Amino acid sequence: MATTAPEPALPAAKPPVLDAIEAAKRKAAFQAVKEHFSSDMQFVGIGSGSTIVYGVEAISAHLKANPPPNGQMNWFVPTGWNSRKVIEQAGLIPIAFDSLPAARQLDVCFDGADEVDEELNCIKGGGACLFQEKLVAERSKKFVCIADYRKNQKRLLTNWPYVPIEVAPIAHASVLANLKLLGSVNPKLREHSLAKTGPVQTDQSFYIIDAPFPTQLLTSRDLRVRGLKGDGTETDEKGNKLWGIVQLAFAIRSITGVLEVGLFQEMNGIEAQNAGKTGGQKPVAVYFGMADGSVTSRTAEDVERELSSS
Ligand SMILES: O=C[C@H](O)[C@H](O)[C@H](O)COP(=O)(O)O
Numbered sequence: 001m002a003t004t005a006p007e008p009a010l011p012a013a014k015p016p017v018l019d020a021i022e023a024a025k026r027k028a029a030f031q032a033v034k035e036h037f038s039s040d041m042q043f044v045g046i047g048s049g050s051t052i053v054y055g056v057e058a059i060s061a062h063l064k065a066n067p068p069p070n071g072q073m074n075w076f077v078p079t080g081w082n083s084r085k086v087i088e089q090a091g092l093i094p095i096a097f098d099s100l101p102a103a104r105q106l107d108v109c110f111d112g113a114d115e116v117d118e119e120l121n122c123i124k125g126g127g128a129c130l131f132q133e134k135l136v137a138e139r140s141k142k143f144v145c146i147a148d149y150r151k152n153q154k155r156l157l158t159n160w161p162y163v164p165i166e167v168a169p170i171a172h173a174s175v176l177a178n179l180k181l182l183g184s185v186n187p188k189l190r191e192h193s194l195a196k197t198g199p200v201q202t203d204q205s206f207y208i209i210d211a212p213f214p215t216q217l218l219t220s221r222d223l224r225v226r227g228l229k230g231d232g233t234e235t236d237e238k239g240n241k242l243w244g245i246v247q248l249a250f251a252i253r254s255i256t257g258v259l260e261v262g263l264f265q266e267m268n269g270i271e272a273q274n275a276g277k278t279g280g281q282k283p284v285a286v287y288f289g290m291a292d293g294s295v296t297s298r299t300a301e302d303v304e305r306e307l308s309s310s
Pocket residue numbers: 047048049050051052111112113114123124125126127128129130133
C-alpha cells in the first residue's frame with residue numbers, strides 16, 4: 001500500500017470544477033496514468049464508466065506533453081460504444097478489439113470498478129459493461145484500475161450490493177431461477193429508470209441481471225483461514241450459502257444463457273494458461289482517490305507479500 005501526498009497542480013489546461021468524489025477519481029486517474037502509461041505504448045485498452053473519463057484525460061495530457069517517438073501511433077481499444085466516444089472526443093484513435101493484430105497483447109488497459117477487495121478482486125458492470133472489459137483486461141499485459149475511496153473494501157458485496165451478470169435475453173428468466181438456487185436473494189433484470197422503455201441492453205444487445213447475495217464474498221485468505229471450500233455447500237448460522245469469489249464466478253458462468261459475470265478474479269486452468277504470465281482479470285494495481293485529496297495504491301505485489309506472511 002502506498003500513499004502519495006496531495007499534489008496542488010494537475011497537468012490540465014482547464015481544470016474542471018469537481019465535487020469531492022469526482023476530484024478523488026481524477027487524482028487517482030492521473031496517478032495511475034503517470035505510473036503505468038508511456039508514449040511509446042502502441043495498444044492501450046480503455047474501460048467504461050465515469051472514472052475512466054479522467055484516465056483518458058490524463059493519457060491525452062501526457063501525449064500532448066510527451067509526443068510518441070518517431071511519429072509512432074498509439075491505438076486505443078474501447079470496451080463499448082461509450083468508451084469509444086470518450087476516446088474519440090479526446091482526439092485519440094480507437095481500434096476495435098477484433099481488429100487487433102493476432103496474438104498481440106495490449107501494453108496496458110485502464111478501467112474503473114464498482115468495488116475492490118483486499119486481494120484486488122473486483123465487481124464490475126454497474127454501468128452495464130463487463131464482457132468487453134473482461135476481454136480487454138485478459139488480453140492486456142496489465143490491467144490498472146482507477147477508483148475512489150468508497151470502493152476500497154475488505155470483501156466484495158460490502159457497499160456494492162449485487163453481482164452484475166450479462167445474459168442472453170431469451171434465457172433471462174431461467175438464469176434468474178438458477179441464481180436463486182445459488183443463494184441469490186431477489187435477483188433482478190435491470191430495467192431503464194423509465195420502466196416502459198424495457199430492460200437495459202448491453203453493447204452485445206444482451207440483458208443485465210443484478211444478483212444480490214446475502215453474505216460478503218470470501219477471499220482466498222478467508223477460505224484458507226476458515227478452512228472452507230467456498231463452493232456454496234457450507235452455510236452461515238442463518239443458512240446463507242458461503243461463496244468464495246472464484247467459486248461463485250464459476251458457478252454463475254456455468255448457468256446456460258450467461259455470457260459473462262461481473263466478477264474479475266483469479267483465472268484457473270486453461271484461461272490462466274492462455275493469458276500467459278501477464279494479463280488477467282485482476283488488476284496489477286488499483287489507485288484509490290481519497291477524500292483528503294491523496295491517492296492510495298495497492299498492488300498485486302502488496303497482496304502477494306501479505307498473503308505469504310499471513
Ligand atoms: O459497467 C461499467 C464498468 O464496469 C465500470 O468500470 C464500473 O461500473 C465503474 O464505473 P464508474 O467509474 O462509473 O464508477
